Amino acid sequence: MSIPSDIRSLVDELYQVLDDTERQATQGLFALRRAMSLFPQNEILMQYFSSITNFQFNVAGTRLQAEHLVGNVLMAGVPDEDVQKAGDYLAALLHMAPESKIMIDKVVERLEALP
DSSP states (O other): OOOOHHHHHHHHHHHHHHHHHHHHHHHHHHHHHHHHHHOTTOHHHHHHHHHHHHHHHHHHHHHHHHHHHHHHHHSTTOOHHHHHHHHHHHHHHHHHHHHHHHHHHHHHHHHHTOO
16 A cells, blocks of 8 residues: 555655754754853753754654654555544644744754854
C-alpha cells in the first residue's frame, strides 16, 4: 500500500518544518558556544543551552512519531478510519511544529545579538 497523497503532503511539510527547526537549533548552538566560551558560568546562557537541546529533542521525537505513523499507514489491511486518524495526528504535529520553530528563532536572535 502506498501513502495517500494528503498524508504524503502533510509528512513532507512536517519534515520541512522539522528540518528548518533543526538547522536553526544547530545555528543557535554555534552562537551559544561562542558566548559560553567567554562566559562559561552565565546562567542565562545555560538556560539557552537547555532550551536549544530541548528543541532538538522535540524535533527528534516528532520526526520519530511521524515515521511510525507512516509505517503504520503502510501496513497491509489498515482500516480507512485509522488512516484518517493518522492524518489528523500528523496535522496536529504540523500545527505544533512551527511554534517550536518560532521559539527557537527567538532564542537564536538573542544569541546572535550578543557582542
